[in-house]
Amino acid sequence: MSASDPTSLPTPSACVADFCIIPIGTPTASVSNEVAQVQRLLKQTGIKYSMHSAGTTLEGTWDEVMHIIGQCHSLLHANGIVRIQSDIRVGSRTDKQQGFEDKVAKVEKLLAEDEK
Protein backbone atom coordinates (compact mmCIF):
# COMPACT_ATOMS: atom_id res chain seq x y z
CA MET A 1 0.00 0.00 0.00
CA SER A 2 1.49 3.30 -0.99
CA ALA A 3 -0.35 5.35 1.62
CA SER A 4 1.39 4.93 4.96
CA ASP A 5 -1.70 5.90 6.95
CA PRO A 6 -4.76 5.58 4.72
CA THR A 7 -7.09 6.74 7.51
CA SER A 8 -5.60 10.22 7.12
CA LEU A 9 -6.23 10.37 3.37
CA PRO A 10 -8.32 13.29 2.11
CA THR A 11 -11.46 12.61 0.07
CA PRO A 12 -11.37 13.31 -3.71
CA SER A 13 -11.16 16.97 -4.70
CA ALA A 14 -13.63 16.42 -7.53
CA CYS A 15 -16.46 14.00 -8.23
CA VAL A 16 -19.69 13.60 -10.15
CA ALA A 17 -22.54 12.03 -8.18
CA ASP A 18 -25.98 11.09 -9.40
CA PHE A 19 -28.56 10.36 -6.74
CA CYS A 20 -32.13 9.11 -6.64
CA ILE A 21 -33.88 9.78 -3.33
CA ILE A 22 -36.88 7.72 -2.20
CA PRO A 23 -39.13 8.50 0.77
CA ILE A 24 -40.45 5.37 2.51
CA GLY A 25 -43.70 5.11 4.49
CA THR A 26 -45.43 8.06 2.84
CA PRO A 27 -49.23 8.22 2.50
CA THR A 28 -49.15 8.28 -1.30
CA ALA A 29 -47.05 6.71 -4.05
CA SER A 30 -46.18 10.11 -5.47
CA VAL A 31 -42.70 11.41 -4.76
CA SER A 32 -42.82 14.62 -6.83
CA ASN A 33 -43.31 16.88 -3.81
CA GLU A 34 -40.23 15.44 -2.15
CA VAL A 35 -38.19 15.71 -5.34
CA ALA A 36 -39.28 19.35 -5.73
CA GLN A 37 -38.15 20.09 -2.14
CA VAL A 38 -34.78 18.56 -2.96
CA GLN A 39 -34.46 20.65 -6.14
CA ARG A 40 -35.20 23.85 -4.20
CA LEU A 41 -32.49 22.98 -1.70
CA LEU A 42 -29.98 22.21 -4.45
CA LYS A 43 -30.70 25.57 -6.07
CA GLN A 44 -30.08 27.38 -2.77
CA THR A 45 -26.74 25.65 -2.21
CA GLY A 46 -25.26 27.02 -5.42
CA ILE A 47 -23.84 23.64 -6.46
CA LYS A 48 -23.83 22.69 -10.13
CA TYR A 49 -26.62 20.17 -10.72
CA SER A 50 -28.93 18.72 -13.34
CA MET A 51 -32.21 16.85 -12.79
CA HIS A 52 -33.36 14.01 -15.04
CA SER A 53 -36.20 11.53 -14.68
CA ALA A 54 -34.17 8.98 -12.71
CA GLY A 55 -32.23 11.25 -10.38
CA THR A 56 -30.17 14.40 -10.08
CA THR A 57 -26.49 14.77 -10.96
CA LEU A 58 -24.17 16.94 -8.85
CA GLU A 59 -20.63 18.11 -9.48
CA GLY A 60 -18.21 19.36 -6.84
CA THR A 61 -15.72 18.18 -4.26
CA TRP A 62 -16.55 14.83 -2.62
CA ASP A 63 -17.24 16.55 0.69
CA GLU A 64 -19.54 19.21 -0.78
CA VAL A 65 -21.53 16.73 -2.82
CA MET A 66 -22.00 14.23 0.00
CA HIS A 67 -22.79 16.97 2.51
CA ILE A 68 -25.55 18.29 0.25
CA ILE A 69 -27.08 14.86 -0.39
CA GLY A 70 -27.10 14.35 3.39
CA GLN A 71 -28.88 17.69 3.78
CA CYS A 72 -31.50 16.50 1.28
CA HIS A 73 -32.18 13.56 3.61
CA SER A 74 -32.34 15.90 6.61
CA LEU A 75 -34.70 18.27 4.80
CA LEU A 76 -37.19 15.49 4.05
CA HIS A 77 -36.84 14.20 7.63
CA ALA A 78 -37.54 17.75 8.89
CA ASN A 79 -40.65 17.75 6.71
CA GLY A 80 -41.97 14.57 8.29
CA ILE A 81 -40.56 11.69 6.24
CA VAL A 82 -39.28 9.16 8.78
CA ARG A 83 -37.31 6.94 6.41
CA ILE A 84 -35.37 7.79 3.27
CA GLN A 85 -33.29 5.70 0.91
CA SER A 86 -30.98 7.05 -1.79
CA ASP A 87 -29.06 5.37 -4.53
CA ILE A 88 -25.89 7.29 -5.37
CA ARG A 89 -23.64 6.62 -8.36
CA VAL A 90 -20.42 8.51 -7.75
CA GLY A 91 -17.31 8.68 -9.85
CA SER A 92 -13.90 10.27 -9.31
CA ARG A 93 -10.91 10.40 -11.61
CA THR A 94 -7.38 11.70 -11.46
CA ASP A 95 -6.45 11.59 -15.15
CA LYS A 96 -8.45 14.66 -16.12
CA GLN A 97 -11.15 17.08 -15.12
CA GLN A 98 -14.48 16.05 -16.60
CA GLY A 99 -17.82 17.54 -15.66
CA PHE A 100 -21.12 15.82 -16.29
CA GLU A 101 -21.81 17.90 -19.38
CA ASP A 102 -18.50 16.85 -20.94
CA LYS A 103 -19.44 13.17 -20.59
CA VAL A 104 -22.61 13.53 -22.63
CA ALA A 105 -20.91 15.80 -25.19
CA LYS A 106 -18.19 13.21 -25.81
CA VAL A 107 -20.68 10.42 -26.52
CA GLU A 108 -22.84 12.67 -28.67
CA LYS A 109 -19.79 13.62 -30.73
CA LEU A 110 -19.07 9.92 -31.37
CA LEU A 111 -22.69 9.34 -32.37
CA ALA A 112 -22.72 12.39 -34.64
CA GLU A 113 -19.79 10.92 -36.57
CA ASP A 114 -22.02 7.97 -37.49
CA GLU A 115 -24.17 10.32 -39.51
CA LYS A 116 -21.33 11.54 -41.69
Added chain:
Amino acid sequence: MSASDPTSLPTPSACVADFCIIPIGTPTASVSNEVAQVQRLLKQTGIKYSMHSAGTTLEGTWDEVMHIIGQCHSLLHANGIVRIQSDIRVGSRTDKQQGFEDKVAKVEKLLAEDEK
Protein backbone atom coordinates in the same frame (compact mmCIF):
# COMPACT_ATOMS: atom_id res chain seq x y z
CA MET B 1 -49.75 -14.22 0.32
CA SER B 2 -52.44 -13.47 -2.20
CA ALA B 3 -50.73 -15.18 -5.12
CA SER B 4 -51.26 -18.92 -4.81
CA ASP B 5 -48.19 -19.75 -6.90
CA PRO B 6 -45.92 -16.73 -7.05
CA THR B 7 -43.41 -18.54 -9.26
CA SER B 8 -45.95 -18.36 -12.10
CA LEU B 9 -46.47 -14.60 -11.78
CA PRO B 10 -45.84 -12.52 -14.89
CA THR B 11 -43.32 -9.66 -14.76
CA PRO B 12 -44.65 -6.07 -14.76
CA SER B 13 -46.29 -4.89 -18.01
CA ALA B 14 -44.63 -1.48 -17.68
CA CYS B 15 -41.51 -0.13 -16.05
CA VAL B 16 -38.98 2.66 -16.23
CA ALA B 17 -35.35 1.57 -15.87
CA ASP B 18 -32.26 3.73 -15.70
CA PHE B 19 -28.95 1.97 -16.18
CA CYS B 20 -25.29 2.89 -16.00
CA ILE B 21 -23.00 0.35 -17.68
CA ILE B 22 -19.33 0.07 -16.74
CA PRO B 23 -16.70 -1.97 -18.60
CA ILE B 24 -14.04 -3.46 -16.29
CA GLY B 25 -10.50 -4.31 -17.26
CA THR B 26 -10.27 -1.99 -20.26
CA PRO B 27 -6.96 -0.47 -21.40
CA THR B 28 -8.11 3.11 -20.78
CA ALA B 29 -10.27 4.92 -18.26
CA SER B 30 -12.51 6.27 -21.01
CA VAL B 31 -15.91 4.62 -21.40
CA SER B 32 -17.36 6.87 -24.11
CA ASN B 33 -16.79 4.35 -26.90
CA GLU B 34 -18.69 1.69 -24.98
CA VAL B 35 -21.50 4.10 -24.12
CA ALA B 36 -21.76 5.08 -27.80
CA GLN B 37 -22.03 1.40 -28.81
CA VAL B 38 -24.85 1.00 -26.29
CA GLN B 39 -26.66 4.07 -27.64
CA ARG B 40 -26.45 2.72 -31.20
CA LEU B 41 -27.96 -0.58 -30.06
CA LEU B 42 -30.75 1.18 -28.18
CA LYS B 43 -31.60 3.20 -31.27
CA GLN B 44 -31.83 0.05 -33.38
CA THR B 45 -34.17 -1.69 -30.92
CA GLY B 46 -36.82 1.00 -31.29
CA ILE B 47 -37.33 1.27 -27.50
CA LYS B 48 -38.05 4.68 -25.97
CA TYR B 49 -34.89 5.90 -24.25
CA SER B 50 -33.06 8.99 -23.07
CA MET B 51 -29.34 9.34 -22.30
CA HIS B 52 -28.03 11.60 -19.55
CA SER B 53 -24.57 11.97 -18.04
CA ALA B 54 -25.08 9.27 -15.40
CA GLY B 55 -26.90 6.64 -17.41
CA THR B 56 -29.69 5.95 -19.88
CA THR B 57 -33.39 5.66 -19.07
CA LEU B 58 -35.59 3.11 -20.85
CA GLU B 59 -39.35 2.70 -20.87
CA GLY B 60 -41.22 -0.47 -21.83
CA THR B 61 -42.39 -3.80 -20.48
CA TRP B 62 -40.15 -5.34 -17.82
CA ASP B 63 -39.13 -8.14 -20.18
CA GLU B 64 -38.29 -5.81 -23.09
CA VAL B 65 -36.26 -3.45 -20.94
CA MET B 66 -34.27 -6.17 -19.18
CA HIS B 67 -33.72 -8.07 -22.43
CA ILE B 68 -32.25 -4.97 -24.04
CA ILE B 69 -29.97 -4.15 -21.09
CA GLY B 70 -28.75 -7.75 -21.26
CA GLN B 71 -28.07 -7.31 -24.98
CA CYS B 72 -26.00 -4.22 -24.16
CA HIS B 73 -23.82 -6.43 -21.95
CA SER B 74 -23.59 -9.04 -24.72
CA LEU B 75 -22.69 -6.42 -27.31
CA LEU B 76 -19.77 -5.14 -25.23
CA HIS B 77 -18.69 -8.72 -24.52
CA ALA B 78 -18.82 -9.42 -28.28
CA ASN B 79 -16.60 -6.38 -28.76
CA GLY B 80 -13.97 -7.72 -26.39
CA ILE B 81 -14.90 -6.44 -22.92
CA VAL B 82 -14.58 -9.44 -20.62
CA ARG B 83 -16.33 -7.99 -17.57
CA ILE B 84 -19.22 -5.57 -17.32
CA GLN B 85 -21.10 -4.16 -14.36
CA SER B 86 -24.36 -2.21 -14.54
CA ASP B 87 -26.32 -0.36 -11.97
CA ILE B 88 -30.04 -0.41 -12.77
CA ARG B 89 -32.71 1.67 -11.01
CA VAL B 90 -36.04 0.23 -12.03
CA GLY B 91 -39.53 1.26 -10.96
CA SER B 92 -42.96 -0.21 -11.63
CA ARG B 93 -46.36 1.04 -10.51
CA THR B 94 -49.95 -0.10 -10.82
CA ASP B 95 -51.76 3.09 -9.84
CA LYS B 96 -51.15 4.90 -13.10
CA GLN B 97 -49.18 4.98 -16.31
CA GLN B 98 -46.24 7.34 -16.00
CA GLY B 99 -43.43 7.61 -18.51
CA PHE B 100 -40.06 9.10 -17.66
CA GLU B 101 -40.92 12.42 -19.31
CA ASP B 102 -44.04 12.78 -17.13
CA LYS B 103 -41.95 12.45 -13.98
CA VAL B 104 -39.73 15.39 -14.84
CA ALA B 105 -42.68 17.46 -16.08
CA LYS B 106 -44.52 17.00 -12.78
CA VAL B 107 -41.59 18.22 -10.70
CA GLU B 108 -40.92 21.12 -13.06
CA LYS B 109 -44.56 22.17 -12.77
CA LEU B 110 -44.22 22.28 -8.96
CA LEU B 111 -41.03 24.30 -9.23
CA ALA B 112 -42.59 26.71 -11.75
CA GLU B 113 -45.31 27.50 -9.22
CA ASP B 114 -42.61 28.84 -6.88
CA GLU B 115 -41.95 31.62 -9.36
CA LYS B 116 -45.52 32.90 -9.34
Added chain:
Amino acid sequence: MSASDPTSLPTPSACVADFCIIPIGTPTASVSNEVAQVQRLLKQTGIKYSMHSAGTTLEGTWDEVMHIIGQCHSLLHANGIVRIQSDIRVGSRTDKQQGFEDKVAKVEKLLAEDEK
Protein backbone atom coordinates in the same frame (compact mmCIF):
# COMPACT_ATOMS: atom_id res chain seq x y z
CA MET C 1 -19.11 -3.20 -34.45
CA SER C 2 -18.46 -6.90 -34.57
CA ALA C 3 -22.11 -7.94 -34.20
CA SER C 4 -23.83 -7.57 -37.55
CA ASP C 5 -27.28 -7.29 -36.00
CA PRO C 6 -26.95 -6.45 -32.31
CA THR C 7 -30.73 -6.50 -31.81
CA SER C 8 -30.62 -10.26 -32.28
CA LEU C 9 -27.93 -10.79 -29.63
CA PRO C 10 -28.76 -13.18 -26.79
CA THR C 11 -28.52 -11.98 -23.19
CA PRO C 12 -25.60 -13.23 -21.04
CA SER C 13 -25.68 -16.91 -20.10
CA ALA C 14 -24.49 -16.12 -16.57
CA CYS C 15 -24.69 -13.15 -14.26
CA VAL C 16 -24.65 -12.17 -10.61
CA ALA C 17 -27.28 -9.60 -9.63
CA ASP C 18 -27.77 -7.93 -6.28
CA PHE C 19 -31.07 -6.13 -5.77
CA CYS C 20 -32.61 -3.94 -3.11
CA ILE C 21 -36.39 -3.61 -3.43
CA ILE C 22 -38.27 -0.66 -1.92
CA PRO C 23 -42.05 -0.34 -1.64
CA ILE C 24 -43.28 3.27 -2.02
CA GLY C 25 -46.46 4.71 -0.53
CA THR C 26 -46.84 2.14 2.25
CA PRO C 27 -48.53 3.00 5.56
CA THR C 28 -45.41 2.34 7.63
CA ALA C 29 -41.67 2.85 7.23
CA SER C 30 -41.00 -0.85 7.83
CA VAL C 31 -40.16 -2.94 4.79
CA SER C 32 -39.42 -6.24 6.52
CA ASN C 33 -42.76 -7.81 5.57
CA GLU C 34 -42.14 -7.06 1.92
CA VAL C 35 -38.58 -8.35 2.09
CA ALA C 36 -39.82 -11.56 3.73
CA GLN C 37 -42.37 -12.05 0.91
CA VAL C 38 -39.56 -11.64 -1.61
CA GLN C 39 -37.39 -14.18 0.23
CA ARG C 40 -40.23 -16.73 0.21
CA LEU C 41 -40.65 -16.28 -3.52
CA LEU C 42 -36.91 -16.65 -4.14
CA LYS C 43 -36.89 -19.89 -2.15
CA GLN C 44 -39.74 -21.28 -4.22
CA THR C 45 -38.03 -20.49 -7.53
CA GLY C 46 -35.05 -22.67 -6.72
CA ILE C 47 -32.55 -20.00 -7.79
CA LYS C 48 -29.27 -19.64 -5.89
CA TYR C 49 -29.55 -16.56 -3.67
CA SER C 50 -28.17 -14.95 -0.53
CA MET C 51 -29.77 -12.20 1.55
CA HIS C 52 -27.75 -9.51 3.32
CA SER C 53 -28.80 -6.32 5.07
CA ALA C 54 -28.66 -4.16 1.94
CA GLY C 55 -30.20 -6.51 -0.61
CA THR C 56 -30.26 -10.02 -2.00
CA THR C 57 -27.78 -11.52 -4.45
CA LEU C 58 -28.92 -13.91 -7.19
CA GLU C 59 -26.90 -16.08 -9.54
CA GLY C 60 -28.17 -17.56 -12.82
CA THR C 61 -28.70 -16.73 -16.46
CA TRP C 62 -29.52 -13.08 -17.21
CA ASP C 63 -33.07 -14.01 -18.24
CA GLU C 64 -33.76 -16.14 -15.14
CA VAL C 65 -32.43 -13.53 -12.74
CA MET C 66 -34.28 -10.60 -14.32
CA HIS C 67 -37.48 -12.62 -14.66
CA ILE C 68 -37.41 -13.44 -10.96
CA ILE C 69 -36.71 -9.87 -9.87
CA GLY C 70 -39.66 -8.81 -12.04
CA GLN C 71 -41.81 -11.43 -10.31
CA CYS C 72 -40.80 -9.95 -6.95
CA HIS C 73 -42.22 -6.62 -8.15
CA SER C 74 -45.39 -8.37 -9.35
CA LEU C 75 -45.77 -10.22 -6.07
CA LEU C 76 -45.66 -7.02 -4.03
CA HIS C 77 -48.04 -5.35 -6.50
CA ALA C 78 -50.41 -8.33 -6.12
CA ASN C 79 -50.22 -7.80 -2.37
CA GLY C 80 -51.30 -4.19 -2.66
CA ILE C 81 -48.13 -2.15 -3.07
CA VAL C 82 -48.85 0.29 -5.92
CA ARG C 83 -45.29 1.48 -6.53
CA ILE C 84 -41.98 -0.33 -6.21
CA GLN C 85 -38.42 0.74 -6.91
CA SER C 86 -35.40 -1.58 -7.07
CA ASP C 87 -31.73 -0.92 -7.36
CA ILE C 88 -29.96 -3.75 -9.18
CA ARG C 89 -26.19 -4.19 -9.43
CA VAL C 90 -25.57 -6.77 -12.12
CA GLY C 91 -22.32 -8.11 -13.45
CA SER C 92 -21.46 -10.48 -16.29
CA ARG C 93 -18.09 -11.75 -17.44
CA THR C 94 -16.78 -13.95 -20.20
CA ASP C 95 -13.26 -14.66 -18.90
CA LYS C 96 -14.34 -17.16 -16.25
CA GLN C 97 -17.20 -18.55 -14.25
CA GLN C 98 -17.42 -16.87 -10.88
CA GLY C 99 -20.30 -17.24 -8.48
CA PHE C 100 -20.99 -14.79 -5.69
CA GLU C 101 -19.40 -17.03 -3.07
CA ASP C 102 -16.15 -17.17 -5.06
CA LYS C 103 -15.89 -13.39 -5.05
CA VAL C 104 -15.96 -13.16 -1.27
CA ALA C 105 -13.63 -16.13 -0.89
CA LYS C 106 -11.02 -14.53 -3.14
CA VAL C 107 -10.94 -11.30 -1.12
CA GLU C 108 -10.89 -13.17 2.17
CA LYS C 109 -7.93 -15.21 0.97
CA LEU C 110 -6.03 -12.00 0.20
CA LEU C 111 -6.88 -10.59 3.63
CA ALA C 112 -5.90 -13.83 5.37
CA GLU C 113 -2.43 -13.53 3.86
CA ASP C 114 -2.01 -10.23 5.74
CA GLU C 115 -2.08 -12.17 9.00
CA LYS C 116 0.80 -14.42 8.09
Added chain:
Amino acid sequence: MSASDPTSLPTPSACVADFCIIPIGTPTASVSNEVAQVQRLLKQTGIKYSMHSAGTTLEGTWDEVMHIIGQCHSLLHANGIVRIQSDIRVGSRTDKQQGFEDKVAKVEKLLAEDEK
Protein backbone atom coordinates in the same frame (compact mmCIF):
# COMPACT_ATOMS: atom_id res chain seq x y z
CA MET D 1 -40.83 24.14 3.87
CA SER D 2 -40.35 23.77 7.58
CA ALA D 3 -36.62 24.51 7.58
CA SER D 4 -36.10 28.25 7.29
CA ASP D 5 -32.62 27.88 5.84
CA PRO D 6 -32.17 24.33 4.52
CA THR D 7 -28.59 25.03 3.44
CA SER D 8 -27.63 25.15 7.11
CA LEU D 9 -29.20 21.76 7.91
CA PRO D 10 -26.90 19.15 9.46
CA THR D 11 -26.52 15.76 7.77
CA PRO D 12 -28.19 12.70 9.38
CA SER D 13 -26.70 11.57 12.68
CA ALA D 14 -27.06 7.91 11.68
CA CYS D 15 -27.17 6.01 8.42
CA VAL D 16 -26.50 2.63 6.87
CA ALA D 17 -24.66 2.72 3.56
CA ASP D 18 -23.80 -0.15 1.27
CA PHE D 19 -21.24 0.53 -1.42
CA CYS D 20 -19.79 -1.32 -4.38
CA ILE D 21 -16.55 0.19 -5.68
CA ILE D 22 -15.36 -0.41 -9.24
CA PRO D 23 -11.94 0.53 -10.63
CA ILE D 24 -12.07 1.56 -14.32
CA GLY D 25 -9.21 1.25 -16.80
CA THR D 26 -7.30 -1.46 -14.94
CA PRO D 27 -5.13 -3.99 -16.78
CA THR D 28 -7.18 -6.99 -15.66
CA ALA D 29 -10.85 -7.74 -15.06
CA SER D 30 -10.14 -8.81 -11.47
CA VAL D 31 -11.09 -6.35 -8.74
CA SER D 32 -10.23 -8.49 -5.72
CA ASN D 33 -6.97 -6.67 -4.99
CA GLU D 34 -8.77 -3.34 -4.91
CA VAL D 35 -11.57 -4.72 -2.74
CA ALA D 36 -8.97 -6.13 -0.32
CA GLN D 37 -7.27 -2.71 -0.08
CA VAL D 38 -10.65 -1.17 0.74
CA GLN D 39 -11.31 -3.80 3.43
CA ARG D 40 -7.95 -3.10 5.06
CA LEU D 41 -8.72 0.61 5.15
CA LEU D 42 -12.17 -0.01 6.64
CA LYS D 43 -10.62 -2.14 9.37
CA GLN D 44 -8.15 0.61 10.25
CA THR D 45 -10.88 3.26 10.53
CA GLY D 46 -12.68 1.38 13.28
CA ILE D 47 -16.10 1.81 11.63
CA LYS D 48 -18.65 -0.99 11.87
CA TYR D 49 -18.76 -2.76 8.51
CA SER D 50 -19.67 -6.02 6.82
CA MET D 51 -18.50 -7.27 3.41
CA HIS D 52 -20.70 -9.37 1.15
CA SER D 53 -20.26 -10.44 -2.47
CA ALA D 54 -21.93 -7.35 -3.93
CA GLY D 55 -20.50 -4.65 -1.71
CA THR D 56 -19.71 -3.59 1.83
CA THR D 57 -22.17 -2.18 4.36
CA LEU D 58 -21.14 0.59 6.77
CA GLU D 59 -22.93 2.01 9.79
CA GLY D 60 -22.22 5.40 11.39
CA THR D 61 -23.01 9.07 11.07
CA TRP D 62 -23.60 10.33 7.52
CA ASP D 63 -20.39 12.34 7.61
CA GLU D 64 -18.23 9.46 8.90
CA VAL D 65 -19.59 6.98 6.40
CA MET D 66 -19.26 9.28 3.38
CA HIS D 67 -15.82 10.45 4.46
CA ILE D 68 -14.60 6.86 4.63
CA ILE D 69 -16.07 5.89 1.25
CA GLY D 70 -14.31 8.95 -0.18
CA GLN D 71 -11.07 7.78 1.41
CA CYS D 72 -11.53 4.41 -0.28
CA HIS D 73 -11.60 6.24 -3.63
CA SER D 74 -8.51 8.23 -2.64
CA LEU D 75 -6.68 5.10 -1.55
CA LEU D 76 -7.22 3.40 -4.89
CA HIS D 77 -6.26 6.61 -6.70
CA ALA D 78 -3.07 6.75 -4.59
CA ASN D 79 -2.39 3.18 -5.67
CA GLY D 80 -2.60 4.06 -9.34
CA ILE D 81 -6.25 3.64 -10.34
CA VAL D 82 -7.14 6.75 -12.34
CA ARG D 83 -10.91 6.31 -12.41
CA ILE D 84 -13.27 4.84 -9.85
CA GLN D 85 -17.03 4.47 -9.76
CA SER D 86 -19.08 3.49 -6.71
CA ASP D 87 -22.71 2.65 -6.27
CA ILE D 88 -23.93 3.60 -2.80
CA ARG D 89 -27.29 2.63 -1.30
CA VAL D 90 -27.77 4.77 1.77
CA GLY D 91 -30.69 4.91 4.17
CA SER D 92 -31.51 7.15 7.12
CA ARG D 93 -34.48 7.07 9.46
CA THR D 94 -35.74 9.10 12.36
CA ASP D 95 -38.35 6.71 13.79
CA LYS D 96 -35.86 4.34 15.39
CA GLN D 97 -32.27 3.25 15.57
CA GLN D 98 -31.68 0.25 13.36
CA GLY D 99 -28.29 -1.14 12.50
CA PHE D 100 -27.66 -3.39 9.53
CA GLU D 101 -27.68 -6.53 11.64
CA ASP D 102 -31.14 -5.68 13.01
CA LYS D 103 -32.55 -5.48 9.49
CA VAL D 104 -31.53 -9.02 8.60
CA ALA D 105 -32.60 -10.35 12.00
CA LYS D 106 -36.09 -8.93 11.59
CA VAL D 107 -36.63 -10.58 8.21
CA GLU D 108 -35.16 -13.87 9.42
CA LYS D 109 -37.56 -13.83 12.38
CA LEU D 110 -40.50 -13.44 10.00
CA LEU D 111 -39.21 -16.30 7.84
CA ALA D 112 -38.62 -18.50 10.88
CA GLU D 113 -42.29 -18.15 11.79
CA ASP D 114 -43.19 -19.82 8.47
CA GLU D 115 -41.59 -23.00 9.73
CA LYS D 116 -43.80 -23.23 12.81
